[in-house]
Amino acid sequence: MSYELYYWPTIQGRGEFVRLALEEAAAPYVDVARMPAPDGGVPAMMALLDGDSVPHPPFAPPFLKSGRLLIGQTAAILAYLGERHGLAPKSEAGRLWVHQIQLTVADLVTEAHDTHHPIASSLYYEDQKKEAARRAEGFRNVRAEKFLGWFETILERNGSGTGAGTWLAGRSLSYADLSVFQVVEGLRFAFPKTMMRLERKLPRLVALHDRVAARPRIKAYLTSERRLPFNQMGIFRHYPELDP
Amino acid sequence: MSYELYYWPTIQGRGEFVRLALEEAAAPYVDVARMPAPDGGVPAMMALLDGDSVPHPPFAPPFLKSGRLLIGQTAAILAYLGERHGLAPKSEAGRLWVHQIQLTVADLVTEAHDTHHPIASSLYYEDQKKEAARRAEGFRNVRAEKFLGWFETILERNGSGTGAGTWLAGRSLSYADLSVFQVVEGLRFAFPKTMMRLERKLPRLVALHDRVAARPRIKAYLTSERRLPFNQMGIFRHYPELDP
Structure with missing residues (x-):
């Protein structure tokens, strides 16, 4: 049985965190x-968001349908998937720590x-440019x-043995x-200059990024059509004036 | 063994959600x-936030110490306490739904x-009054x-039998x-006029508020010295010009 992911179809946004876990x-x-409609498309998503008879309606996308379960909120979806697919530690302490990292993300x-x-969010960027600056x-x-810097620190502290800094937790x-x-x-897409400056002091974080990018399934996903490109409608947007 | 809650000592803030669950x-x-210092006070909190040898340092207050566990992020703390103290459903689906509501809060x-x-957050309100308006x-x-309105909706949909709308979940x-x-x-403290207008359409939410306020332990807590008053340093602040 397939999961059903519901998210805005033209952006990575918060849905991307779920897509990466599924991939x-x-x-x-x-x-x-x-x-395609009628089974797909934004109307199919809105039917679950706004439908009168959905017992546990999500507040906003993304949400995931797993059998009869409908789960909203990115971090809750990931906690669910993490437990089912070995993407979270088995111990309660380990699961809580990974969840805590996710909530900070x-x-x-x-x-x-x-x-x-x-x-x-209901206004255009152009209507709040001064405040955005x-x-x-x-x-x-x-x-x-x-x-x-907090991610860098927890990578550094994750075990002092051979595995130190390999993954954020466990x-x-x-x-x-x-x-x-x-x-x-x-952040590299939205704030390339800022990231160039910050990354000099974040070697473990950069290494983690590269290690994830090299995972066979992630690598295949990133070059597939399933991976939407960043754009100026999503959460991460590149406005040069915001990254001078 | 007592829990140790760490949060800013002069505001309700996010710590209050944890205090209410503990109470x-x-x-x-x-x-x-x-x-009092040396065991208490803000320095005791900062030692865990900034200490060099804390294996799982929280990103920010509040955080909770439970034996050897140190848990940050309000929603993660509540998920932990909920399971241990019967403040969350026992089923996985129920727990996820309550957590989803909390993340929306x-x-x-x-x-x-x-x-x-x-x-x-690092600037004074006075330095961002125009944008705040x-x-x-x-x-x-x-x-x-x-x-x-979402809370009102889920109260309405929580069961159609005698218990309908009593609690948010289960x-x-x-x-x-x-x-x-x-x-x-x-919100009543911060936006009294707005809430007076909105509450007319939120009868179930208002009834839920009153039902919680009448719980014996919550009632005792709210009139105790442990309950800090709202003030102009916390998350909910009353600036009349923001609620005209």
Whole structure:
């Protein structure tokens, strides 16, 4: 039985964190809103978001259908998939730690989004450019380094033996590693100059990014048509004036 | 053995969601940063945040120490406490649903915070008043209603039998109910006029708030010195110009 992923069909966005986990797990899934109508397309997604008889309606995409289960919120979806597909530690302590990393990724993603939409998601970037310039400044100079530096620190502290710094948590790849890979990808697209400066002090994070990119299934996915390109509609957008 | 909660000592903030769960569970805990030095106070909290040898350092407060476990991120702490103290359903599907509600609360809390700090948390409100006025407008007119309306909807859909609308999920109180209570409290403090208008269409949510407030342990907590008052340093702040 296939999973059904529901997300906006034209952007990586938050859906991409789920796609990466499904791809690494080689789990069969349908990216519903990218399929043709009537079974697919955005209307099929809206039917579950706005339908009158959905018992547990998600607040927003992405959400995942797994049999009768409908799960919203990226981090909750990943916790579910992680447990089922060996993308999270088996121990309670390990699962909580990976989840904690993921929730911190989620905070970073929101802040990255708000650099170009500090006033309202319902307005165009052009209607909040001045405010975006101010918000992006704080992101470039304070927040990005704080978040990425935290990933570097936990890589450094993850075991002092031979496996030190290989993965963010424990001795195996987890969904958090995939998500942090995606954050680096997104920030490189949106803030190339800032990242060039920051990455000098983040050797373990850069190595983690490269290690994830080289995973056979991730590598195949990234060069497939299933991987949407970054663009100016998603969470990570490149406005040169926000990365001077 | 007592839990140790670490959070800023002068605000409710995100720590309050954890405090409410601990209080409802009658779980013994120490609110470390509110205790006297040298064992307590903010330095004791910073030692775990910035210490060189903490294997799993949290990114930010709140965090909870439970024996050897150190758990950061409000939603992760609540998932942990929920399972241990009967504040979450036993089934996987139930636990995921409650967690999904909590993650949506977290998104709302971030947006409520950003009404007064849309540019940077490191700046004063006075340095971003103009931007705050714009951001708060969208929050009042679009976002608050969308979030609170979603809670109303899921209350309505939670079972069609006698228990309909009693709690957000399942047949018993969960940590999500406590958190949604706190969100209503916070929004009433910050946006009294907006809430007066919105609550007319949210009878189930208001009833849920009152039902939580009447729980014996919550009632005792709210009138105790352990409950900090809302103020102008926390996440929910009352600036009359943001709620005209």
